[in-house]
Amino acid sequence: MTLISLADVQAAAERIRGGIVRTPLVPTLWADRLWLKPENLQVIGAFKIRGALNAVGKLAPEVRARGIISHSSGNHAQATALAARHYGVKAVAVMPEGSPRVKVERTRALGAEVVIVPPQDREPRTLALAEEHGYVIVPPFDHPDVIAGQGTIGLEILVDLPSAGTVLVPTGGGGLVSGIATAVKALSPETRVIAVEPKFAAELQESLEVGERVTWPVDRTYRTIADSVRVGVSELTLAHIRERVDGVLTVTEDQIRHAVRTLATESRLVAEPGGAIAVAAYLAHSGSLPPGDVVAVVSGGNIDPPRLAEILGETLDGP
């Protein structure tokens, strides 16, 4: 399987420059040697605009002009809608019945045509629409151009903190950690890149232990509050992770909630549970991390206000 290269990530950085927020690295007073990469500050509230913008931008103009289609119940629909708008082309978002109304509305507000289907029809309907109209499918993580776009975060981290010792990355489908590891390990081989998963959706950890890609049934991964990382890796992302990622850490539900609360109260950042798991890993495992500065990617912030209010109201002990 062909892996993406540092050059792919560097080309992506050039391509997406005008369409993303160049997020800073933010130090913390509440944790020793911890820096945050707040990707929740992207206008759609998550890093996914980077990959979508790179994938859409890389298309030949005449292909792109046919329109873009994605299927997603979450942040990826908004990412592809915004990327299509950036290039002035049509976007279609296939979303499952029962998607949060706010996500449907936001996707529509970005100019996308939203097609609501029964959950099991998402993929076939997407394929059918793509075939019928010539739309280009932009997948959420299982594509080299998407992975290269997410990797631009790794380039930025090393510009801002060349001495980074460890980079902790929230991991579901694995596009984010695959891209970041590609950039970071090429430029700074001694920096550790660690994937972080909820214990309740630790398919990557099990896949690496077993030696082949393992997926868990939905009723198992749905036990975690971290909705955005319930999905498992693909063969493509698993290949990148095997080659370039230094390890996997897992976190409990209490640790995730504690991280969401700490980010809001101590660093003034609203993170969704899946976006806070790298910080949770720092809080739970900092003693066992190698020496040097630690960067935790805060990958997204799309949390329902009542859920955030509930977590802020909890009295949580440290992990």
Added chain:
Amino acid sequence: MTLISLADVQAAAERIRGGIVRTPLVPTLWADRLWLKPENLQVIGAFKIRGALNAVGKLAPEVRARGIISHSSGNHAQATALAARHYGVKAVAVMPEGSPRVKVERTRALGAEVVIVPPQDREPRTLALAEEHGYVIVPPFDHPDVIAGQGTIGLEILVDLPSAGTVLVPTGGGGLVSGIATAVKALSPETRVIAVEPKFAAELQESLEVGERVTWPVDRTYRTIADSVRVGVSELTLAHIRERVDGVLTVTEDQIRHAVRTLATESRLVAEPGGAIAVAAYLAHSGSLPPGDVVAVVSGGNIDPPRLAEILGETLDGP
């Protein structure tokens, strides 16, 4: 009265570079032509580190070595403590009885010696300690070096968005808006700089109408939830504002709460009420602002978690 100059702000930018977060300008999807300057991302959760770091940095080393003293119940105590730590000198924070425990603890955690006194003794005790030990007093806003430090925000805004049409600035003591207006009006005279106050603490608006500095009694300004901007301007900041600020807008308590909620849910930023009033002014008055892009400074994010939870749980209509 001598006003600070653009050169003072530019020198401040050079001086504080290594000690602050270089915050980005963040566009929004939920408001037309609105950009946010998220100063709540500074490690102490507020812009005040800029002014404190400039004031402490500008001292002659042998003077600075005697130590720094401040009196504050809020963000300024942490700002001076962090600035003193940055230069490796002693900090003393005189704080009133009844200060929130978390603020006292955070100030101590930054290495400052905290002296708790009855509220009415804050200023005399600070003066007495300064005289006895030779400490240098760093005031929260009424000092040219503090104003110049806050002004660095204006330089950054124009680097990131040279075409900014209007800059909205939360205003209490007036150091922030004085500094920003100094930088912005010198570099881009056609950009409007507007001070924003709560209606319940609109001392600046009244001062400008009356033609002299007006202060309101504490029981009047304490009606606003926006604790960080309850204080009125000084003669020094009023002189800057008269000369360089284009106008004043005021906002209601409902508008402030709506802005706090919108920042958290739509832009993933935790803002304190006083830090959200520029956004409140945009939401309430955007129709009457001149054409062009609008920048709202989000000046701080130190809000009690129960208060934030309460606001997130509210169903608020738009302003």
